[in-house]
Amino acid sequence: MNFSSKHLENAVASFSSLPGVGRKSALRLALHLLQQPQEYTQEFVETLATMRLEVQECDTCFNLSDSNTCTICANPQRKRNLICVVENVRQVMAIEETGHYHGLYHVLGGVISPIDGIGPQNLNLEGLISRVEQAQETPEIILAISPTIEGETTNLYISKQLEPYKPVISTIARGVSFGNDLEYADELTLSRSISARLPYATQHNY
Amino acid sequence: MNFSSKHLENAVASFSSLPGVGRKSALRLALHLLQQPQEYTQEFVETLATMRLEVQECDTCFNLSDSNTCTICANPQRKRNLICVVENVRQVMAIEETGHYHGLYHVLGGVISPIDGIGPQNLNLEGLISRVEQAQETPEIILAISPTIEGETTNLYISKQLEPYKPVISTIARGVSFGNDLEYADELTLSRSISARLPYATQHNY
Numbered sequence: 001m002n003f004s005s006k007h008l009e010n011a012v013a014s015f016s017s018l019p020g021v022g023r024k025s026a027l028r029l030a031l032h033l034l035q036q037p038q039e040y041t042q043e044f045v046e047t048l049a050t051m052r053l054e055v056q057e058c059d060t061c062f063n064l065s066d067s068n069t070c071t072i073c074a075n076p077q078r079k080r081n082l083i084c085v086v087e088n089v090r091q092v093m094a095i096e097e098t099g100h101y102h103g104l105y106h107v108l109g110g111v112i113s114p115i116d117g118i119g120p121q122n123l124n125l126e127g128l129i130s131r132v133e134q135a136q137e138t139p140e141i142i143l144a145i146s147p148t149i150e151g152e153t154t155n156l157y158i159s160k161q162l163e164p165y166k167p168v169i170s171t172i173a174r175g176v177s178f179g180n181d182l183e184y185a186d187e188l189t190l191s192r193s194i195s196a197r198l199p200y201a202t203q204h205n206y
Numbered sequence: 207m208n209f210s211s212k213h214l215e216n217a218v219a220s221f222s223s224l225p226g227v228g229r230k231s232a233l234r235l236a237l238h239l240l241q242q243p244q245e246y247t248q249e250f251v252e253t254l255a256t257m258r259l260e261v262q263e264c265d266t267c268f269n270l271s272d273s274n275t276c277t278i279c280a281n282p283q284r285k286r287n288l289i290c291v292v293e294n295v296r297q298v299m300a301i302e303e304t305g306h307y308h309g310l311y312h313v314l315g316g317v318i319s320p321i322d323g324i325g326p327q328n329l330n331l332e333g334l335i336s337r338v339e340q341a342q343e344t345p346e347i348i349l350a351i352s353p354t355i356e357g358e359t360t361n362l363y364i365s366k367q368l369e370p371y372k373p374v375i376s377t378i379a380r381g382v383s384f385g386n387d388l389e390y391a392d393e394l395t396l397s398r399s400i401s402a403r404l405p406y407a408t409q410h411n412y
Contacts, residue, residue: 002302004277004295005270011257014250018235029224031295033258034270041258044220045251051217052239052247064211064240071210089210089237096208 001027008034060131062107062124064089072096072105079103081139083131085158087111087146095144103142106131111145111154120157128158132165140168147174207233214240266337268313268330270295278302278311285309287345289337291364293317293352301350309348312337317351317360326363334364338371346374353380 001023003009008030015026033041057063058070065071072078072092082103086092087110095101108123132139141162145151159169175193176185185193207229209215214236221232239247263269264276271277278284278298288309292298293316301307314329338345347368351357365375381399382391391399 002299004264004298004302005257005261005272007257007260007272008270010253014253017250019238020231020234025226027296027299028226030254030257032225033254034261038258041254044223045255047216047220048236048239048247049251051211051213051236052244054213055211055240058210064214066211066213090233092210093208093233 057107060127061105062109062127063092063105077102081135081137082142083128083139084142084144085128086144087151091144103140108145108154111148111150112157113150120161123154125158125161129161129165132162132167135167138165138167140170143169143171145171263313266333267311268315268333269298269311283308287341287343288348289334289345290348290350291334292350293357297350309346314351314360317354317356318363319356326367329360331364331367335367335371338368338373341373344371344373346376349375349377351377 011030012026015021015029016023054066055064058065058073059068060073063070079102083106084103085106087108089107092105106128110118110123112118112120143155145154155171174189176182217236218232221227221235222229260272261270264271264279265274266279269276285308289312290309291312293314295313298311312334316324316329318324318326349361351360361377380395382388
């Protein structure tokens with residue numbers, strides 16, 4: 001691209017350093033800022049800077065939080081002996097969105113993936129172990145990690161690590177998604193959904 | 207979305223106020239900033255704020271510039287009696303990209319579009335007229351506006367306005383694009399490209 005302004009060129013480079021933003025989109029975003037009043041950009045950059053400075057990880061569950069303890073951990077209504085282990089904060093948000101889970105979370109920050117150089121020491125596993133160790137009543141651990149090879153490896157590793165404390169460990173149900181045609185489900189999912197069949201009209205209440 | 211952090215929520219709202227950025231992409235961008243070192247966000251916001259403060263329009267051609275006169279207008283190598291009229295700065299960049307145009311520009315800032323409430327008074331037309339009026343030798347005006355109904359209306363309006371000064375007025379060639387199959391060209395484009403046919407191997411040098 002031929003820029004008539006060095007500052008514009010820098011802004012386009014900044015925008016296109018973001019994931020999923022190409023050079024053309026970056027230019028559109030930069031020109032958008034130029035078309036809006038000065039105050040718009042002012043507010044935009046202040047909001048981002050504040051977020052980067054203020055947002056931290058919850059000391060207990062490693063969820064994103066505005067203080068040392070996140071709103072979920074601090075909520076007395078939440079069942080304290082139910083811990084849902086997830087990869088990242090996006091999954092916490094997805095589960096919260098359902099409105100059907102009333103326990104706590106533990107954000108691992110990834111899954112074990114030797115090919116990407118991520119071992120157990122890179123995950124927030126020690127925190128999980130000490131939560132289970134220090135629990136007043138034996139907690140139930142729900143492993144809600146994506147059913148990939150790395151995810152299954154991580155599930156296995158966590159269950160081994162937690163074995164000495166004898167918690168109840170479950171994984172989220174694998175099966176055919178609502179709205180999906182059985183015909184298009186892969187064989188593994190379909191065979192598991194048959195072997196893990198449930199009594200009709202089963203209600204889960206957490 | 208269920209946010210565990212108010213600051214994160216604000217940042218997602220800011221990102222999704224940008225054109226073409228949805229809520230999910232906005233969340234991904236905000237989380238990306240959180241994953242990078244503090245300095246990354248610092249530099250990101252400073253670059254954008256500086257751009258918004260420093261970038262201005264060129265006093266002559268209304269192209270984006272870091273000073274009163276843009277690098278194109280200030281370049282003594284450029285032919286001063288050739289003015290290419292375009293809608294916006296993206297089109298200046300597109301033409302500059304070709305490397306085949308060595309004249310000056312005039313950025314209108316839009317096209318006449320009564321349906322969007324844009325009349326001639328909203329465009330940078332006075333500047334164009336005074337450039338033609340004050341030119342030392344009769345300039346050639348190339349109308350490089352998108353061939354839409356609004357674009358053609360704008361072309362007609364500009365040519366009427368410039369008539370008293372008797373400049374040479376041309377429009378960019380309309381025709382079948384390189385690499386396109388004739389079969390798929392629309393009838394208007396195809397019929398014009400036949401009536402405006404050129405001697406084989408014609409070279410245009412500006």
